[in-house]
Amino acid sequence: MISINTDLRRKILENNEDIKKCYQCSTCSASCPVLKYDPDFNPRILIIKALYGSEDTLKSKEFWKCLSCDRCNERCPQGVNPYNVLLKLKNFLFSQNLAPKERIDARELIITSGFSYPISSAVNRKRESIELEALESIGEELKKIVGTEGAE
Amino acid sequence: MKQYALFAGCTIKAALPHIEMVARKVLPLLDIELKELAFACCPNADFRSTDEYSWLVVAARNLALAEKEGLEILSLCPGCTQTLKEANMILKDDDSLRARINKRLEKIGLIFKGTTEANHHLVILHQQIDILLQRVTIPLYGIKLAVHTGCHLLMPSRIMQFDSSEQPKKLEELVKMLGGTIIDYPEKTLCCGFGLFGSHKGTASRIIRDKVESAFLAGAEAFVVPCPSCFQQLDRNQLVAKRELKFEYQLPVFYYLQLVGLAMGFDLDEVGYYHGRVRSPELEEKIKSLVKKAVVNI
Ligand code: SF4
Ligand code: SF4
Numbered sequence: 001m002i003s004i005n006t007d008l009r010r011k012i013l014e015n016n017e018d019i020k021k022c023y024q025c026s027t028c029s030a031s032c033p034v035l036k037y038d039p040d041f042n043p044r045i046l047i048i049k050a051l052y053g054s055e056d057t058l059k060s061k062e063f064w065k066c067l068s069c070d071r072c073n074e075r076c077p078q079g080v081n082p083y084n085v086l087l088k089l090k091n092f093l094f095s096q097n098l099a100p101k102e103r104i105d106a107r108e109l110i111i112t113s114g115f116s117y118p119i120s121s122a123v124n125r126k127r128e129s130i131e132l133e134a135l136e137s138i139g140e141e142l143k144k145i146v147g148t149e150g151a152e
Numbered sequence: 153m154k155q156y157a158l159f160a161g162c163t164i165k166a167a168l169p170h171i172e173m174v175a176r177k178v179l180p181l182l183d184i185e186l187k188e189l190a191f192a193c194c195p196n197a198d199f200r201s202t203d204e205y206s207w208l209v210v211a212a213r214n215l216a217l218a219e220k221e222g223l224e225i226l227s228l229c230p231g232c233t234q235t236l237k238e239a240n241m242i243l244k245d246d247d248s249l250r251a252r253i254n255k256r257l258e259k260i261g262l263i264f265k266g267t268t269e270a271n272h273h274l275v276i277l278h279q280q281i282d283i284l285l286q287r288v289t290i291p292l293y294g295i296k297l298a299v300h301t302g303c304h305l306l307m308p309s310r311i312m313q314f315d316s317s318e319q320p321k322k323l324e325e326l327v328k329m330l331g332g333t334i335i336d337y338p339e340k341t342l343c344c345g346f347g348l349f350g351s352h353k354g355t356a357s358r359i360i361r362d363k364v365e366s367a368f369l370a371g372a373e374a375f376v377v378p379c380p381s382c383f384q385q386l387d388r389n390q391l392v393a394k395r396e397l398k399f400e401y402q403l404p405v406f407y408y409l410q411l412v413g414l415a416m417g418f419d420l421d422e423v424g425y426y427h428g429r430v431r432s433p434e435l436e437e438k439i440k441s442l443v444k445k446a447v448v449n450i
Contacts, residue, residue, distance in 0.1 A: 033342060033343040033345065033359065034348065034355070037345075037355045037358050037359055038352070038355050064201075064351070065348065065351070065352065065355075066201075066347075067303075067343055067345065067346075067347040067348060068197035068198075068201075068303075068304075068347060069303040069304075069307070069343045070303060070304070070307035070308050071303065071307065071317075071343070073307065073308055074307050074308065074309060074317050086201075087200060087201055087204060088204075090201040090202065091201070091202065091203065091204050094201075094202040094203060099202050102350070102351065103198060103201065103202050104202065106198050106199065106202075107198075107199055107202045107203060107206075110192070110193045110195055110196075110199055110210070111206075114192040114193060115162045115165065115166060115192070115193055116162040116163070116166075116193045116195070116196055116198075116199070117162050117163070117165075117166035117167055118166075119166065123166050123167075123169075126169055127165075127169045130169060130170060130173045130424075131173070132169050132172055132173060132176075133188075135165055135166070138190055138192050141192075141213075141260055142192055142210060142213075144259045144260055145209050145210070145213060145256040145257065145259055145260060146203075146206040146209055146210065147205075147206060148203055148205050148206065149205040149252075
């Protein structure tokens with residue numbers, strides 16, 4: 001049995017009219033490098049679940065396996081842009097505090113330092129050893145401008 | 153000499169600084185002057201997956217910094233290039249969104265107008281291929297290379313507009329300009345799987361194994377990549393995959409500009425080869441003997 005979350009369904013369809021055009025041909029799945037190695041990740045199924053606002057979508061950890069390669073967008077014959085649908089779903093999950101901790105931490109690291117890697121003294125020593133300038137945090141500046149839409 | 157704002161990107165800046173070093177060494181010799189700006193993370197696709205609005209704001213800040221200097225961006229990373237190009241296009245096309253994003257940028261004294269472009273160095277070098285050809289002094293004759301263009305430089309093709317996403321050829325052309333021999337291999341367009349390495353090591357390792365096996369059995373002596381994530385995946389992570397899945401073969405990896413450096417007469421040390429984890433003593437000897445041959449020919 002699948003339980004439908006109407007809120008989720010509305011939210012998904014709001015900015016994603018294209019998703020209704022999906023005719024479940026599986027071109028995205030056949031093109032997906034993740035599915036090739038891990039059948040638990042299936043973009044076609046994630047799309048149909050999203051379209052119905054299926055509750056287990058919320059609990060599924062599968063979305064986060066997407067490699068962002070864009071191959072499904074490129075090949076989808078219906079212009080659904082499955083990668084972007086997954087992006088919007090993940091943004092929704094984040095807004096509901098349902099994103100995995102690693103992703104929340106990764107976002108935090110960028111906001112607080114400006115970089116997606118921790119800028120340790122070891123990093124800067126290595127840079128200086130090959131005559132590159134040390135990196136300095138730009139987190140103070142970023143803090144003034146980041147925040148989800150409408151957060152100002 | 154044209155000046156660009158150098159966008160090295162976090163992965164290169166923090167994890168592979170020798171690639172930044174080689175870019176700073178080689179690009180000025182190809183009439184490309186580089187200027188440093190206080191760029192932040194592009195930001196990457198992981199960031200976008202949690203907070204697309206802030207993704208756009210931070211990308212807009214990066215673009216606005218270059219606009220302020222009146223410079224185009226030269227990027228060393230396909231992922232950064234894709235973010236910057238896509239954000240640029242989104243913001244240029246949507247007046248009301250641009251106005252809202254600019255409200256944020258106002259707080260730090262910046263404005264996005266849509267007057268700059270961001271491109272990967274492969275795109276720029278491909279446009280000035282004659283200059284590249286003139287500077288080759290030690291052609292890489294006989295070096296057998298498996299080209300891996302990766303995903304982000306190709307797709308979305310309507311935004312990247314660089315090469316065919318199904319049958320990419322541009323990086324091969326650029327390697328041939330250096331004298332290298334291209335080895336075609338079945339898994340050429342397979343994604344490197346970098347994004348899964350942290351969370352699903354087993355899956356990522358199997359992708360690496362198939363990629364390496366495919367190129368090795370086709371006769372390649374090394375990979376060539378234009379991307380720091382692909383570089384890490386096929387270099388450092390190749391050794392992890394090899395340990396885990398116990399395969400025999402291994403292939404070293406060159407970032408494209410390292411090969412350009414070799415072809416311009418720098419040695420393996422000068423192009424940062426020894427910062428890579430996967431080594432091939434046979435290939436190293438072969439590259440050293442290219443120099444000797446070139447000297448004899450003079
Ligand atoms: S998203 Fe596109 S490619 Fe995937 S099943 Fe639907 S129509 Fe087919
Ligand atoms: S973008 Fe994600 S879902 Fe689409 S093909 Fe690539 S890995 Fe699969």
